[in-house]
Amino acid sequence: MKPPPFHYAAPTSVAEAVALLGEHADDDARALAGGQSLVPLMNFRLAQPGYLIDLRRIEELTRIRTDGDVLSIGAMVRLSRAEHSPEVALGAPLLAEALGYVAHPPIRNSGTVGGSIAHADPAAELPAVALALDAELVVVGPQGARTIAAADFFVGPFTTAIGAGEILTEVRFPRRDGGQAFVEFARTHGNFALVGVASVIETDGDAVTRAAIALSGVAPVPVRAAAAERALTGTVPDDASIRAAVDAAVAGLSPSGDAHGSTETRTDIARSYLRRGIELALTRAQDRR
């Protein structure tokens, strides 16, 4: 099958892209990043935008920068580039680890950080990472720039707080001390996760001072495992307390089942991967000290 016809432009600035989005709103104009989600959807005619605004020529969207304690990644930074960037490894090791789970290298060579987050697949890795790291999403529209907290960004499956006429320009990851770990269960490596777990755990040597844990694949949007975070914080974790924290988190979940796994299967997987993720983050937190 071939995609339906559309108009195409590749502007060189954010302002120009936003103007084009506005001008062609009636044509259902959309941003085109790496195309690794949008082009398959168009090939199957599940998406039929009348106008595509290719962001690839916008230089400023391809930057990776570190400002003090914040790692900023331009929306058009390709997944494989972020994966191998020393700046990302240093500023957001959780992100670097998660990127290795996003599809396969030929997809990561074209797909972008901004595209993955804007696409907001409930099973995708990067939205959960953004949530666990309290990332800030910068969007620009006709009214100028605004910043959205990751907690407010993912509003439903494939739906975000990016407004009509706005584009995502940058993702800001605050640096977190402590241990970070991304683990996931997929039917085969490179597939979307049945369950993905992003954990960031800070300790003062023994006790947990802060825990941020986010899950993908278990709900229509990535979710924080708030009950586990609360249960861990302030404790010196051992086998029993980790088990209790995991049980508390799982009690709040009811992932919808499909051909790839029933509700019970997914809940079971979430239980064991939460545990693995927390233990790995804790080990890494201790190794850092």
Place this chain on the structure above:
Amino acid sequence: MERHDVTLTVNGRTSTVSVEPRKLLVDVLREDLGLVGTHIGCEHGVCGTCTVLRDGESIRSCTTFAVQVDGAELRTVEGLASGSELHPLQDEFWDKQGLQCGFCTPGMLMRACEIVEQKPDVTREEVREGIASNLCRCTGYQFITDAVCAAAARMKAGSTETTGAQA
């Protein structure tokens, strides 16, 4: 419908084609440039049979509009051999029976090409992991892995003995 001029350097030859923006890179390669070595399987990025190299990196030509790679340097399976001399990867795929029906082969070769060029010291495990992006329904992957490992070893030996012999 509107058309756009797209300039592509494919296997060292630069051409400009006028295409509808909806035309996929794989179709431009096959229909406009006559390079039918690149195959089309699934058209949604899963099977890898359409894999080509863009600026040295493997990409899916079925999930890429040609307009998105205007100005790029591409390599397809037609660019592997030099004249009648097969590329070590092609030679080893032949020798080790790394193909049966051959449908996945062009994409597999281009993916393998990226793997061995990025990492001349690639391990067998890394080759297995690396080619997992491409589906082969015939071979069970064992012979493909053998072929890629053998080619990597040959290319590495070749590049230390002579310089620049490997195109």
